[in-house]
Amino acid sequence: xxxxxxxxxxxxxxxxxxxxxxxxxxxxxxxxxxxxxxxxxxxxxxxxxxxxxxxxxxxxxxxxxxxxxxxxxxxxxxxxxxxxxxxxxxxxxxxxxxxxxxxxxxxxxxxxxxxxxxxxxxxxxxxxxxxxxxxxxxxxxxxxxxxxxxxxxxxxxxxxxxxxxxxxxxxxxxxxxxxxxxxxxxxxxxxxxxxxxxxxxxxxxxxxxxxxxxxxxxxxxxxxxxxxxxxxxxxxxxxxxxxxxxxxxxxxxxxxxxxxxxxxxxx
Amino acid sequence: xxxxxxxxxxxxxxxxxxxxxxxxxxxxxxxxxxxxxxxxxxxxxxxxxxxxxxxxxxxxxxxxxxxxxxxxxxxxxxxxxxxxxxxxxxxxxxxxxxxxxxxxxxxxxxxxxxxxxxxxxxxxxxxxxxxxxxxxxxxxxxxxxxxxxxxxxxxxxxxxxxxxxxxxxxxxxxxxxxxxxxxxxxxxxxxxxxxxxxxxxxxxxxxxxxxxxxxxxxxxxxxxxxxxxxxxxxxxxxxxxxxxxxxxxxxxxxxxxxxxxxxxxxxxxxxxxxxxxxxxxxxxxxxxxxxxxxxxxxxxxxxxxxxxxxxxxxxxx
Numbered sequence: 001x002x003x004x005x006x007x008x009x010x011x012x013x014x015x016x017x018x019x020x021x022x023x024x025x026x027x028x029x030x031x032x033x034x035x036x037x038x039x040x041x042x043x044x045x046x047x048x049x050x051x052x053x054x055x056x057x058x059x060x061x062x063x064x065x066x067x068x069x070x071x072x073x074x075x076x077x078x079x080x081x082x083x084x085x086x087x088x089x090x091x092x093x094x095x096x097x098x099x100x101x102x103x104x105x106x107x108x109x110x111x112x113x114x115x116x117x118x119x120x121x122x123x124x125x126x127x128x129x130x131x132x133x134x135x136x137x138x139x140x141x142x143x144x145x146x147x148x149x150x151x152x153x154x155x156x157x158x159x160x161x162x163x164x165x166x167x168x169x170x171x172x173x174x175x176x177x178x179x180x181x182x183x184x185x186x187x188x189x190x191x192x193x194x195x196x197x198x199x200x201x202x203x204x205x206x207x208x209x210x211x212x213x214x215x216x217x218x219x220x221x222x223x224x225x226x227x228x229x230x231x232x233x234x235x236x237x238x239x240x241x242x243x244x245x246x247x248x249x250x251x252x253x254x255x256x257x258x259x260x261x262x263x264x265x266x267x
Numbered sequence: 268x269x270x271x272x273x274x275x276x277x278x279x280x281x282x283x284x285x286x287x288x289x290x291x292x293x294x295x296x297x298x299x300x301x302x303x304x305x306x307x308x309x310x311x312x313x314x315x316x317x318x319x320x321x322x323x324x325x326x327x328x329x330x331x332x333x334x335x336x337x338x339x340x341x342x343x344x345x346x347x348x349x350x351x352x353x354x355x356x357x358x359x360x361x362x363x364x365x366x367x368x369x370x371x372x373x374x375x376x377x378x379x380x381x382x383x384x385x386x387x388x389x390x391x392x393x394x395x396x397x398x399x400x401x402x403x404x405x406x407x408x409x410x411x412x413x414x415x416x417x418x419x420x421x422x423x424x425x426x427x428x429x430x431x432x433x434x435x436x437x438x439x440x441x442x443x444x445x446x447x448x449x450x451x452x453x454x455x456x457x458x459x460x461x462x463x464x465x466x467x468x469x470x471x472x473x474x475x476x477x478x479x480x481x482x483x484x485x486x487x488x489x490x491x492x493x494x495x496x497x498x499x500x501x502x503x504x505x506x507x508x509x510x511x512x513x514x515x516x517x518x519x520x521x522x523x524x525x526x527x528x529x530x531x532x533x534x535x536x537x538x539x540x541x542x543x544x545x546x547x548x549x550x551x552x553x554x555x556x557x558x559x560x561x562x563x564x565x566x567x568x569x570x571x572x573x574x575x576x577x578x579x580x581x582x583x584x
Contacts, residue, residue: 099354
């Protein structure tokens with residue numbers, strides 16, 4: 001048996017910010033190396049923008065009249081398609097299955113940064129996903145009534161919505177540790193995306209669909225984003241968009257972080 | 268004497284399964300402790316409890332002087348762990364993984380660089396450290412996993428079956444490094460293994476675990492000596508087993524007699540003295556001896572003595 005003395009303690013707690021940046025850096029590197037996950041996710045909203053405008057523009061504009069701009073109306077829908085459901089939840093499942101999550105849990109890392117770091121990477125990615133859709137919108141003739149600043153607010157709303165929605169995917173990933181369940185999380189997106197004003201304005205919606213749209217946070221999200229393009233600085237619509245995002249975010253984050261606590265608790 | 272690891276009546280149940288059933292440990296600082304047992308014996312569950320990944324159902328444990336349930340962060344700062352399954356991110360390079368580990372343990376940039384350079388040399392990974400882990404061989408991944416556990420120079424290193432799946436050359440390298448970490452850095456090492464040779468070669472003391480219970484503990488030499496200084500193995504016809512046992516039990520000076528398949532395992536204090544009387548006794552009893560050999564006891568003999576089965580048999584049941 002040895003008699004050599006033990007070296008002084010080298011490790012110390014890195015602190016919340018350092019933990020957060022460490023997890024986020026890794027997630028961003030992973031994202032950059034994983035083009036196969038980004039390119040299809042970007043193709044879908046661009047495709048829908050082009051197809052929806054091509055197939056419905058004449059019909060909707062003809063029925064509504066009064067110079068209604070369907071291209072401007074559709075742009076926020078495509079952006080929401082681009083940013084909703086973008087998350088590192090799939091990677092988180094792989095970390096759980098491969099044991100890398102355990103490696104992280106063996107360190108003195110602040111547990112909440114395991115999710116928050118991934119969310120920072122998600123936020124960066126949804127901003128990146130938004131830009132090509134906006135550029136395509138500008139190319140086909142959409143302009144922002146609120147100018148460049150409005151465009152930035154538009155991106156901010158889209159990004160916070162995308163971030164708010166990630167909580168659901170993380171909750172499923174942490175609860176199940178199952179990649180199939182995470183892939184199926186996109187089903188949650190359907191009621192948000194289609195029981196709303198995706199194709200026609202709220203005034204034109206009647207019956208159960210109109211009622212559903214009234215209670216769908218995405219309706220207020222789209223209204224706020226459309227106001228930035230079509231109306232101007234409508235503080236009520238923009239405020240409601242942020243509020244709708246905050247409500248969805250508070251629900252999904254509560255789910256995600258309570259599931260994280262359950263996962264990291266030494267059960 | 269300071270203890271690096273202690274455990275008192277450590278129990279862990281999963282539903283009705285009592286995976287760990289009242290383990291007591293007292294491992295001194297600077298010791299290599301080999302935790303030997305077959306698959307499913309409870310080794311990994313003990314490691315997960317000692318490394319704060321799993322709470323005990325009952326009992327207490329300390330690592331580096333800190334309670335594993337109440338002072339988890341203090342424990343985590345002082346331990347390094349290489350779990351049974353290599354825990355690496357295949358989309359990162361080896362350097363990125365080591366760097367992230369260093370960051371999470373609060374090492375500054377200069378210290379991280381220094382440690383990573385030391386570890387690259389230690390694990391003999393060369394320029395591959397800048398390649399993605401997905402391109403590594405199994406041995407390289409295992410060595411990188413070990414390096415990740417060492418970034419912060421832990422006081423206590425837990426190695427859960429560190430050589431499982433490695434080729435003999437890589438296994439020898441890991442053994443060499445484990446010994447070196449212990450002798451040069453004074454690191455306490457808790458090593459689980461199902462390889463008898465590994466425990467025998469590396470560990471200062473060995474604990475044998477079977478079905479969640481610690482059934483024997485001591486230095487490899489003492490454990491082996493406990494069943495006799497030598498083992499005589501008589502291979503006979505199965506039909507002669509009862510006759511052979513009857514004949515041998517009438518002889519004095521035999522420490523242990525056990526029938527296993529077509530063999531009789533006999534533990535004796537002095538093999539060269541006992542060999543001849545055993546041969547004569549078997550011959551006089553009309554036992555047809557196919558082979559009579561003498562060897563020194565192994566830890567598997569100790570396992571057999573304490574559990575009634577051989578490790579290999581438990582592993583396959």
